[in-house]
Amino acid sequence: MKYEEIVHRCFRCGYCKLTSDYTDFNCPAYRKFRFETYSPGGRMWLIRAWLNNEIKNSERFQDILFSCATCANCVEHCVFVFSEDLVNIFIAAREEMVNKGIIPPAVRDYLKNIRINGNPYKEPQDERGKWADGTSVETYKDQDYLFYVGCVGSYDERAKKIARVVGNLLLEAGISIGILGDKEKCDGNEVRALGEAGLFQFLAEENIAYFKELGVKRIITLDPHAFNAFKNDYPGLGGEFEVYHYTQILAPLIKSKKIPLAEYKAKITFHDPCYLGRHNGEYDAPRKILGAIPGVEMVEMEQNRENAFCCGGGGGNFFTDILGGGEDSPNRIRVQGALDTGAQIIAVACPQCAKMMEDAIKSEELDDRLEVLDVAEIVSRALS
Amino acid sequence: MTDITQALAEIVGEGYVSDQPEEAYFYARDPGLMPAHEPDYVVVPKTAEEIQKVVRLANRDKIPIVPMGAGMALTGLVIPLKGGIVIDMKRMTGILAINEKARLVIVEGGISQGLLKAYLEKNYPKLRHSIPDSPATATIAANVMIHGQGRLSQQYGFNSDMVAGLEVVLPSGEICKIGSCSISPDWFSKGAPMPDLSGLFLGWFGATGIITKVALKLYPKKKMRDVEIFITDMEEIVPDIVHELTYTEMVEDITVFAQPLPMIFRDNHHITIFFTGDTDTELEFKRKMVWDALDRFIKSKDGGFMGVPPVMKPTLLDSPQRSVTRFADVKKGGGFEYSGPIILVEKYPECSRKIRELAEKYDLGYSGMARIIGRGHCMMYGFAFTFNRADPDMMERTRKALHEVSEYALEAGGVFWKPTVNEQKMALDKMDPNTRNLMGMIKKNIDPNGIMNPGNWEVN
Numbered sequence: 001m002k003y004e005e006i007v008h009r010c011f012r013c014g015y016c017k018l019t020s021d022y023t024d025f026n027c028p029a030y031r032k033f034r035f036e037t038y039s040p041g042g043r044m045w046l047i048r049a050w051l052n053n054e055i056k057n058s059e060r061f062q063d064i065l066f067s068c069a070t071c072a073n074c075v076e077h078c079v080f081v082f083s084e085d086l087v088n089i090f091i092a093a094r095e096e097m098v099n100k101g102i103i104p105p106a107v108r109d110y111l112k113n114i115r116i117n118g119n120p121y122k123e124p125q126d127e128r129g130k131w132a133d134g135t136s137v138e139t140y141k142d143q144d145y146l147f148y149v150g151c152v153g154s155y156d157e158r159a160k161k162i163a164r165v166v167g168n169l170l171l172e173a174g175i176s177i178g179i180l181g182d183k184e185k186c187d188g189n190e191v192r193a194l195g196e197a198g199l200f201q202f203l204a205e206e207n208i209a210y211f212k213e214l215g216v217k218r219i220i221t222l223d224p225h226a227f228n229a230f231k232n233d234y235p236g237l238g239g240e241f242e243v244y245h246y247t248q249i250l251a252p253l254i255k256s257k258k259i260p261l262a263e264y265k266a267k268i269t270f271h272d273p274c275y276l277g278r279h280n281g282e283y284d285a286p287r288k289i290l291g292a293i294p295g296v297e298m299v300e301m302e303q304n305r306e307n308a309f310c311c312g313g314g315g316g317n318f319f320t321d322i323l324g325g326g327e328d329s330p331n332r333i334r335v336q337g338a339l340d341t342g343a344q345i346i347a348v349a350c351p352q353c354a355k356m357m358e359d360a361i362k363s364e365e366l367d368d369r370l371e372v373l374d375v376a377e378i379v380s381r382a383l384s
Numbered sequence: 385m386t387d388i389t390q391a392l393a394e395i396v397g398e399g400y401v402s403d404q405p406e407e408a409y410f411y412a413r414d415p416g417l418m419p420a421h422e423p424d425y426v427v428v429p430k431t432a433e434e435i436q437k438v439v440r441l442a443n444r445d446k447i448p449i450v451p452m453g454a455g456m457a458l459t460g461l462v463i464p465l466k467g468g469i470v471i472d473m474k475r476m477t478g479i480l481a482i483n484e485k486a487r488l489v490i491v492e493g494g495i496s497q498g499l500l501k502a503y504l505e506k507n508y509p510k511l512r513h514s515i516p517d518s519p520a521t522a523t524i525a526a527n528v529m530i531h532g533q534g535r536l537s538q539q540y541g542f543n544s545d546m547v548a549g550l551e552v553v554l555p556s557g558e559i560c561k562i563g564s565c566s567i568s569p570d571w572f573s574k575g576a577p578m579p580d581l582s583g584l585f586l587g588w589f590g591a592t593g594i595i596t597k598v599a600l601k602l603y604p605k606k607k608m609r610d611v612e613i614f615i616t617d618m619e620e621i622v623p624d625i626v627h628e629l630t631y632t633e634m635v636e637d638i639t640v641f642a643q644p645l646p647m648i649f650r651d652n653h654h655i656t657i658f659f660t661g662d663t664d665t666e667l668e669f670k671r672k673m674v675w676d677a678l679d680r681f682i683k684s685k686d687g688g689f690m691g692v693p694p695v696m697k698p699t700l701l702d703s704p705q706r707s708v709t710r711f712a713d714v715k716k717g718g719g720f721e722y723s724g725p726i727i728l729v730e731k732y733p734e735c736s737r738k739i740r741e742l743a744e745k746y747d748l749g750y751s752g753m754a755r756i757i758g759r760g761h762c763m764m765y766g767f768a769f770t771f772n773r774a775d776p777d778m779m780e781r782t783r784k785a786l787h788e789v790s791e792y793a794l795e796a797g798g799v800f801w802k803p804t805v806n807e808q809k810m811a812l813d814k815m816d817p818n819t820r821n822l823m824g825m826i827k828k829n830i831d832p833n834g835i836m837n838p839g840n841w842e843v844n
């Protein structure tokens with residue numbers, strides 16, 4: 001297994017499951033299951049035991065490995081020099097399991113759907129660009145930016161709305177964008193996180209080849225997950241593009257008043273998406289946007305920025321739901337954190353987070369107290 | 385699902401009980417060097433009442449029970465030597481009450497040092513507890529259970545001396561209050577002015593009961609904190625230096641370390657002196673007192689203050705000091721263990737020579753780390769060796785070195801701190817027979833079925 005030479009170095013001290021100021025446990029899987037085995041250190045010790053044939057690839061072991069949301073809290077807070085490889089190690093172990101074909105059914109189904117249908121929803125490829133119907137967003141020809149939407153933004157009803165708002169905003173601000181429509185393919189971020197390295201490479205190479213064929217130089221993504229794959233994984237496969245999350249484009253436009261905003265009175269708390277924040281260090285762009293809206297009062301949740309508590313949707317869990325369910329599911333814990341701030345709106349910058357938070361609000365019966373809106377949706381409400 | 389698993393699930397909820405190989409593997413071990421032994425079940429309860437029911441069930445069927453905090457004692461104290469049920473306490477993280485004026489807090493039996501620290505910093509910035517340098521996940525209850533020491537031990541003694549009351553689930557399943565809280569709504573004393581029953585539990589490693597609540601004394605937290613390091617290459621003068629420093633009554637914490645790596649530390653003893661103040665004037669006054677106290681060693685050229693480089697300060701002032709944990713990876717192998725006898729400060733030179741001798745004999749990476757307890761009444765001298773978990777030979781050499789430390793410590797008049805089961809046996813063998821009998825009587829009467837952390841403090 002890749003990284004095999006590191007696995008034994010975990011001291012199981014548990015710094016990785018806390019925030020930097022130790023306020024609370026911050027590994028979403030540990031927070032839900034509460035056995036040490038579900039903590040980062042637990043995974044390290046069990047992976048080692050598995051490699052040494054001391055435990056088997058059981059259903060529970062699979063559960064333990066695939067419930068990791070790849071949120072990188074452990075990467076941020078482990079005190080040892082190998083910290084940056086923790087998520088890579090968990091993914092490498094998943095890779096081994098995928099290679100042996102012994103994985104949870106939900107993971108198998110997800111990967112199968114991507115392989116067969118090109119998306120996890122089993123929807124036809126020619127539906128992929130339909131979200132843009134009725135907008136002025138055009139197919140990519142030679143525009144300045146490719147606007148890449150991803151599977152969730154393309155097929156999920158809630159996420160499609162967000163995609164439309166972002167697309168419209170970018171156009172209104174005079175940004176030249178084009179989309180791939182029914183030619184768009186899965187970016188593969190979750191495929192990689194779920195350990196299907198071969199399929200990821202296939203998707204990435206196809207995307208890279210197609211982007212190059214079209215002459216794409218710059219990409220704006222709707223989804224931090226795609227942003228992460230394009231920015232961090234595609235270059236290793238020959239795909240060097242200028243990659244932006246849409247908040248990084250909007251922030252300067254709002255600052256320079258290219259998008260003029262009127263007053264919008266609301267108390268808002270921002271939930272950092274792990275793939276924008278911890279994985280890519282972008283904490284400011286969404287906050288700058290929200291902070292620039294007249295009338296908006298920003299309040300921070302206790303766990304924010306590099307200490308943000310994951311919604312539980314990362315690492316494929318949005319689709320496989322191994323980590324979800326029950327009172328201690330991460331998204332429910334997170335909306336309670338938002339409620340504590342007194343905010344009326346949880347702002348998100350990721351369609352997966354949006355869905356996770358909305359589900360949690362329903363489960364917690366907070367519909368009349370909290371609303372989930374994408375940063376772009378808030379901006380659009382404040383347009384003058 | 386076995387009957388017992390089912391019964392445990394009815395108590396703690398199905399999600400919080402496991403009889404699966406994965407948990408059995410993990411909870412069979414701690415990060416130290418003691419041999420593994422698997423539990424049959426692991427439970428993660430939320431309330432004292434759940435623990436009570438688990439204990440009653442265990443008593444009925446004579447199943448061993450081992451309470452566990454973060455498992456950071458390193459000496460195998462949470463390894464279920466006879467199988468049974470491991471109770472992972474870490475869902476019980478409540479901060480139940482705080483009395484700001486009396487400087488007291490009541491917490492649940494699974495809360496970590498880190499959580500309490502963060503809570504106090506946010507809500508009561510003028511209060512602090514005596515935090516040890518163990519990883520921030522280590523629990524308050526376990527730390528007092530093993531008579532830990534922390535940042536305030538130089539001033540106020542062992543962390544267990546700072547306990548102001550306990551709630552304990554007895555082996556019979558009764559919940560028992562210890563200290564003032566047994567007659568008063570207020571938790572301010574663990575014993576005095578009555579018989580101090582806390583001694584029936586503290587230091588017993590869970591072999592006489594499970595702590596579900598701890599009242600802890602808190603102390604003033606000054607706005608500023610600083611550190612100075614006095615270095616000397618003469619180990620024989622370290623006790624005198626400590627004596628002078630403790631006399632000033634100006635110092636928060638005193639630790640001494642000596643280690644061969646990194647090179648800047650080689651051949652010297654580093655007396656690390658922490659002090660606090662609310663104003664620059666207070667801080668500078670204390671600094672001056674400390675400097676004056678050690679002036680004679682400077683004049684005789686036996687030592688001097690090392691200018692602490694600004695980059696090093698945050699590492700030293702970090703609380704808990706994460707750098708201590710990082711010692712585990714010196715050999716790139718995720719392991720360290722230390723034997724930390726409690727011993728007179730005057731034994732520092734001997735201890736220091738011993739660790740060097742053993743490190744050389746067994747070819748090991750080491751750090752000698754001492755923490756002063758009370759105003760120089762004694763110290764914890766940590767004979768710490770780092771090892772590579774993937775190198776069985778190095779692990780075996782470390783075991784041998786630690787065994788020699790145990791023998792040496794006992795001979796030198798030390799008392800084992802958080803002893804392994806082997807050290808417990810050595811201690812019981814050496815103990816005054818009447819004391820040993822008393823311990824046996826206590827254990828037998830409190831836990832007649834011998835279900836509580838069996839193997840520990842067993843008087844045969």
Ligand SMILES: Cc1cc2nc3c(=O)[nH]c(=O)nc-3n(C[C@H](O)[C@H](O)[C@H](O)COP(=O)(O)OP(=O)(O)OC[C@H]3O[C@@H](n4cnc5c(N)ncnc54)[C@H](O)[C@@H]3O)c2cc1C
Pocket residue numbers: 450451452453454455456457458461462473493494516517518519521522523524525526527528529530531532533534588589590593594595596708709837
């Ligand atoms: C890097 C490092 C640095 C350290 N530095 C220090 C230090 O500066 N000062 C210090 O004191 N220690 C230190 N330690 C030792 C140890 O980690 C701490 O004492 C720590 O507080 C132990 O807490 P724990 O929760 O990990 O205990 P555990 O190992 O989980 O438990 C210790 C014992 O207490 C029992 N126990 C646990 N919870 C309960 C309960 N609720 N009721 C009854 N019994 C219970 C267990 O059965 C076991 O016998 C250090 C350790 C490491 C690894």
Ligand code: SF4
Pocket residue numbers: 009010011012013014015016017040041044074077078079080086
């Ligand atoms: S992953 Fe790092 S922080 Fe977490 S238990 Fe292991 S060594 Fe400690």
Ligand code: SF4
Pocket residue numbers: 016017026027028029030039040043067068069070071072073074075087
């Ligand atoms: S990546 Fe997140 S979920 Fe996974 S082990 Fe680390 S902290 Fe836990």
